[in-house]
Amino acid sequence: MTRNIYIYILVMAAVTYAIRALPLTVIRKEIKNKRIRAFLYYVPYVTLAVMTFPAIIDATGSAATALPALAAAAALAWFGGSLLQVAVTACLVVFVLGMII
């Protein structure tokens, strides 16, 4: 069975948008509950951390390039590096170490 790529694109876009729009349009009031607020506050940090490690090792194909890249990116971000600087540093570390190893 051949499938149409445009229908795939439509399905992906519709599901993605529905996920993003539903809470934002339904929750109209400020949430007062301290625990719910704390939960929502912690969510992005936890989810991004979970998605970063150990997935970065699979992406570069080697812990020997991924771990130094992760460490360098984290150090630069800690000392005030911008989003772009941090992203480029991660790429450069993987590139340079990839040549040596």
Added chain:
Amino acid sequence: MSDRNKYQSFFKGMRDAIPIMLGYLAVGFTMGICAKNAGFSPFQAFLSSFTQNASAGQFAGYTLIAAGASYLEVAVMILVANARYLLMSCAMSQKISPDTPLMHRMLIAYDLTDEIFGLSVAQPGFVEPFYAYGMAASAIPGWSLGTLFGLIAGNILPENIVTALSAGLFGMFIAVIVPPARKNPVIALLILFSMAASFIFSRVCDLGLSAGTRTIMLTVVISLAAAFIFPLKEECRDDA
């Protein structure tokens, strides 16, 4: 809000999001290569990035499409891979003024990405809709054009460069989560704990879960536990 203030908010958003645009241009490159592997034409890759703005979701979607999955399978995978946006959207609903009209809410939702969310939560007070549109005006072209260029140039580039570029996405994630961790030790602790848990459940005992399901379950369990152990102090509202 006066027209003048709207313009000011819009341009401030655009300017603040320039690093996001450049990062997306670079990371979109890798996305273009994935789209090509799934049989997408340059225009289709551009269109899918323009209508989704979702790194992990698109990546998961392309992988399934390349494997010949059904529309329903792709829909479920996107739902799982992007479920974190459901949580971010809840959080974002608290970061905009409660009297924001429906139309603005619907438009803000369109480009609610990890990085846009990161920049939004870093703003003091409520996020103005026009500030959000400014960020989107920088971010969306960066992402969709990056994907387009990646698809066109991806097989010209040597493999070691493509591998190096794939690390850029994670660099962006780090750039979003580390600066708040410096200010708030609870976040630093949570990040380290989350990475350790993620490692254990993907490498030591994976329980047969897919990466998407694992991400959602760990996020919900760890954030919920943290909410009970470390409830927010009132002053966290504005500066974090």
